[in-house]
Amino acid sequence: MLNSLQQYIIQLIEWLQSLPGGPWAGLGAPFLEAIFPFLPLVLIISANAATYGFLLGVLLSWIGNLLGTIVVFAAVRYVFRKPMTRWLEKHKAAVYWLERINHMSPISLGFLYSLPFIPVSLITYLLALIQMPLRTFIMAAGFGKLLVVVIFSVIGDQWEEFIQSPFRLSMLGLLLVVLWAISRGLEEVLKRRAFKKRNEQLKQEMITKRQTPL
Structure with missing residues (x-):
């Protein structure tokens, strides 16, 4: 298995090096x-x-992925908003996430972007649909993506040592498990906040109806 992984990484590196444009x-x-x-x-x-x-690997990965994310954000917000809204209405999972990110701070969103087990593409679509200011979006996405790029660039820069060292492989596996656990924990926290927010809105609506004269 390790030999297959090593060969795959070597092939991917050779493929990148063979592409025109450096x-x-x-x-x-x-x-x-x-x-x-x-x-x-x-x-x-x-x-x-x-x-x-x-250093150059971090810079290329971060700028490239952030620019692509900004393009997707702008496309959904300014070009595909209507069809994406219709798509949103048909998918409960999208509504599920929309309720959770609607009132999150840029720092919390940045942390969300740094977790590899969170559907960040869906998060980008939803942030575009709620018309988050572009500057705030860039700050959140840029911060989160920088974290994940730095972590996996460290692994990529020393990939041979990671493959050959059982201890480093174990630490890598532990890191992925921790990130997965954080992702699940954060998802649960967001779920509870969304339900609490919805219940408060329902209570407020009931109070308003009672106070409204017939």
Whole structure:
């Protein structure tokens, strides 16, 4: 299994190095991942760091993915808002997340973007639909994406040591488990806040109806 993983990473690095444009290819790969979220962002970040070094790899991955996310945000907000709103009405999962992010602070949203087990593409769509100010969105997404890029760039820059060291592999596995647990915990907190907010609104509506003369 480790040999297969090592060969896959080597092939990905060689593929990045073979692309024309040099570092522009390292910028383009994470940019495309933001538009097509089925692409493996974690592997792209790690391959960038292994190919271009830690600092340049972080810069390329962060700027590329952030620019792609901004493009998606702007496209949904200014071009595809109506069809996306109709799509939102048909998907309970999207409404579920909308209720949770509607009143979050930029710092909380940034932390949300830093978790690899959270559907960040869906978060981007929803933030565009609620018309979050572009500047606030860039701050939140930029902060969160920088965290995840730095973490996996460290792994990519030292990927051979990680593969060859059982201890580092164990720490990597533990890190992923911790991030997953944080994701689930944050999701539960947001769920409770959303339910509490909805109950307060329902109570307020009932009080208003009682006070309204017939």
